[in-house]
Amino acid sequence: xxxxxxxxxxxxxxxxxxxxxxxxxxxxxxxxxxxxxxxxxxxxxxxxxxxxxxxxxxxxxxxxxxxxxxxxxxxxxxxxxxxxxxxxxxxxxxxxxxxxxxxxxxxxxxxxxxxxxxxxxxxxxxxxxxxxxxxxxxxxxxxxxxxxxxxxxxxxxxxxxxxxxxxxxxxxxxxxxxxxxxxxxxxxxxxxxxxxxxxxxxxxxxxxxxxxxxxxxxxxxxxxxxxxxxxxxxxxxxxxxxxxxxxxxxxxxxxxxxxxxxxxxxxxxxxxxxxxxxxxxxxxxxxxxxxxxxxx
Amino acid sequence: xxxxxxxxxxxxxxxxxxxxxxxxxxxxxxxxxxxxxxxxxxxxxxxxxxxxxxxxxxxxxxxxxxxxxxxxxxxxxxxxxxxxxxxxxxxxxxxxxxxxxxxxxxxxxxxxxxxxxxxxxxxxxxxxxxxxxxxxxxxxxxxxxxxxxxxxxxxxxxxxxxxxxxxxxxxxxxxxxxxxxxxxxxxxxxxxxxxxxxxxxxxxxxxxxxxxxxxxxxxxxxxxxxxxxxxxxxxxx
Numbered sequence: 001x002x003x004x005x006x007x008x009x010x011x012x013x014x015x016x017x018x019x020x021x022x023x024x025x026x027x028x029x030x031x032x033x034x035x036x037x038x039x040x041x042x043x044x045x046x047x048x049x050x051x052x053x054x055x056x057x058x059x060x061x062x063x064x065x066x067x068x069x070x071x072x073x074x075x076x077x078x079x080x081x082x083x084x085x086x087x088x089x090x091x092x093x094x095x096x097x098x099x100x101x102x103x104x105x106x107x108x109x110x111x112x113x114x115x116x117x118x119x120x121x122x123x124x125x126x127x128x129x130x131x132x133x134x135x136x137x138x139x140x141x142x143x144x145x146x147x148x149x150x151x152x153x154x155x156x157x158x159x160x161x162x163x164x165x166x167x168x169x170x171x172x173x174x175x176x177x178x179x180x181x182x183x184x185x186x187x188x189x190x191x192x193x194x195x196x197x198x199x200x201x202x203x204x205x206x207x208x209x210x211x212x213x214x215x216x217x218x219x220x221x222x223x224x225x226x227x228x229x230x231x232x233x234x235x236x237x238x239x240x241x242x243x244x245x246x247x248x249x250x251x252x253x254x255x256x257x258x259x260x261x262x263x264x265x266x267x268x269x270x271x272x273x274x275x276x277x278x279x280x281x282x283x284x285x286x287x288x289x290x291x292x293x294x295x296x
Numbered sequence: 297x298x299x300x301x302x303x304x305x306x307x308x309x310x311x312x313x314x315x316x317x318x319x320x321x322x323x324x325x326x327x328x329x330x331x332x333x334x335x336x337x338x339x340x341x342x343x344x345x346x347x348x349x350x351x352x353x354x355x356x357x358x359x360x361x362x363x364x365x366x367x368x369x370x371x372x373x374x375x376x377x378x379x380x381x382x383x384x385x386x387x388x389x390x391x392x393x394x395x396x397x398x399x400x401x402x403x404x405x406x407x408x409x410x411x412x413x414x415x416x417x418x419x420x421x422x423x424x425x426x427x428x429x430x431x432x433x434x435x436x437x438x439x440x441x442x443x444x445x446x447x448x449x450x451x452x453x454x455x456x457x458x459x460x461x462x463x464x465x466x467x468x469x470x471x472x473x474x475x476x477x478x479x480x481x482x483x484x485x486x487x488x489x490x491x492x493x494x495x496x497x498x499x500x501x502x503x504x505x506x507x508x509x510x511x512x513x514x515x516x517x518x519x520x521x522x523x524x525x526x527x528x529x530x531x532x533x
Contacts, residue, residue: 193353194375197368198389198431208388212379289379289415 077259082266085259094248099267101244102233105161106271109168110229114222116169117176124177125184125214126206138177146170147235154239164236164244171232172225179221183214216290219283226279230272304329304471305350305439310359312345319345320357321495327439330469334482337492338527343475346492347443350473367439368432372447374424376416376431383412386431402434403427405464422453426460433464440472446481458484462507479523483516484509491526499526 059079065071066078073081089095120138123130146167157163187210195205237246245264252260305327312320319342327333337343349357351369376385386399403409406426416424425445432440445461446454458481465472476482482489483503491499501522505515 190371190373190375191377194369194371195377195388197351197353199391199435200389204389208380209377212377215379287379289381289417 074256074258077262081259082262085257085263086266089248089260089263095263095267098243098245098248099271102237102246103271105164105236105244106168106229106233106275109165109233110172110225112165113169113172113229114176114225117173117221117225118180121177121180122184125181126210135181138174142174142178146174147232150235150239159240163239164233164241167232167236168229171228175224175228176218176221179217179224180214183217183221184210186217187213215286219279219287223276223279226275227272230268230275234268304364305473306360306362307346307350308360310346310349310357310361312342312349312354312357319495320349323359323492323495323497325350325473325490325497327471327473329438330471332465332472332474332485332487333490334486334488335473335475335490335492336477336479336482336523336527337475338477341492342495343477343492344443347441347473347475351441364438366435366437367441368435368437370425370428370432370440370442370445372444374416374421374428376424376427378416380416381412382408382414382416382419382427385416385427386412386434388431390434398434399430402430405433405467406430406460422449422457425449425453425457429457429460429464433468436468437470440470442472442474444476445474447476447478454481459508461485466507477527479520479527480511482523483519484511489523491523493526 062076063078063080066073066076066081086095120130120134124134124138125131149170150163150167153163153166157166191213192205192209195209200208234246237244238250241247241250245267249261249264252258252264305325307323307325310320310323310325311318323342323346325333325346335343335346345354345357347369348354350361350363351367352363353369376382377388380388383396383399383403386402387395390398400409400412403412406429408423408426408430411419411423411427416427419427425448429445442461446457449457461472462485474485486503489499489501489503490497491501501519503519505513509516
């Protein structure tokens with residue numbers, strides 16, 4: 001419950017901000033009663049604090065259930081034990097090593113799948129011949145659940161690194177391809193026309209109109225690809241590995257170290273969250289023009 | 297489409313059909329240097345199609361065409377790139393030295409020199425259209441093609457923009473072909489009027505009145521009545 005004090009201080013800042021806003025012409029309503037804007041800001045702050053309640057209550061209940069042995073700690077060790085295991089494995093260096101292995105697979109797979117998706121998506125989106133050659137096939141192939149390919153991929157690629165990287169690449173390929181293709185197709189033709197009347201060549205129109213106009217849907221595709229990539233990695237790493245988070249979890253299961261299995265899940269979740277965060281920041285930077293758009 | 301030689305802007309026997317629908321049925325058009333010609337027509341009369349052909353945006357039309365290479369287009373919508381700041385939008389495709397200087401010059405001519413760093417999304421409709429005009433002006437065109445450029449603006453902004461257009465025209469003396477369905481706008485701006493109906497020019501009227509003009513000029517009465525009759529809109533309600 002260490003979260004509680006920060007939540008309170010976090011709540012104090014908002015009414016202050018609201019006060020400085022309402023210090024202008026409107027000020028306070030007669031009789032010293034808070035204005036509607038202040039009341040709304042206070043409600044917002046209160047609701048923001050409220051968001052933390054459910055996860056904290058759940059974690060607390062979990063801790064309590066495990067500590068009082070209502071649920072067997074073999075089945076569900078308390079969060080404190082999971083965190084302790086995390087600390088232990090960080091100190092002996094095995095957790096960072098596994099995370100590094102998993103991250104490398106994710107990154108290599110994303111680069112291969114994403115790169116291929118960019119090339120094919122641009123080819124299909126920009127060139128009519130490319131559209132005819134590539135798009136129908138990809139649209140058909142995407143109906144295939146790529147995680148269902150695991151048995152076939154094991155026959156083709158064996159159970160080593162290529163299998164995991166291929167799974168991640170397949171997971172990342174489709175969201176990026178589909179969103180890039182749709183993004184290019186949805187570009188306002190009138191803007192392309194205006195660029196042409198400004199004397200822009202085909203290459204310049206791609207650079208100044210098509211690429212920036214595709215960015216919003218490309219970022220959407222990237223975020224979906226990251227999520228699909230992590231999912232594929234989780235599945236791939238359970239097939240057979242001697243390193244990575246999946247290996248850590250499978251090994252822990254054999255020794256009934258449930259807290260390490262949970263730690264692996266937690267690590268996957270944190271990595272997914274962090275990658276999404278990085279992408280959000282990049283998106284906000286690349287699409288800063290949209291904030292102006294929303295402000296109007 | 298073949299290219300002719302006579303005149304400043306010449307179009308001969310321009311035809312365009314979409315499927316079975318004939319939109320332009322043999323149009324001839326001439327513009328003198330520095331002349332403002334207003335192309336008036338009801339919607340569907342083919343006036344925008346004709347302008348797009350002159351702008352080089354329609355490759356399937358037939359006929360003979362001679363348009364100076366130095367021309368710029370202003371559309372009904374501003375068509376600014378939302379991901380480029382105002383000055384970058386104006387500078388789009390502008391080559392040669394002193395681009396930044398020319399851009400701020402064009403922006404100050406439309407009264408927006410201080411909004412160069414704004415995003416298009418932060419501008420009002422009238423301001424956006426001013427930027428679109430600046431984007432055309434910065435190219436120092438000999439011919440300006442305008443497709444209902446003030447049609448999407450409110451009445452007050454429209455009057456301001458019509459005045460601005462005439463000021464800019466007398467300062468730079470570009471020729472202009474302006475497409476509109478607004479009779480008031482037509483008589484206010486035109487040196488010469490062309491009325492388009494069913495893909496043909498059915499009337500050509502010189503407007504010898506001096507600028508600046510006002511809409512309530514009594515000499516406009518007869519002209520407005522005549523134009524509205526040509527457009528099949530009787531004046532009396």
